[in-house]
Amino acid sequence: FIFSTNHVIELVTKMKVVIQKCAGKTPEVHILSQLQAEFKTSSLEVLFKKSSGDANNGTFKISRKGSRLEVVES
16 A cells, blocks of 8 residues: 555644644654555565656556565656
């Protein structure tokens, strides 16, 4: 299960506001280009990449190579 970009931004923003209110300071936010994920019985490394071209048409290509899942924005 991969969140769409809009939902991740919304979730991180809301969590940041709640943490800031509780702790009294702004939390550090780290954005990674890869992560480990569990899908049913297998563990995958999910990589997020951007294609090398200048054009950005908002489409994504998702491919699985063994235990690696690549999400490429083109």
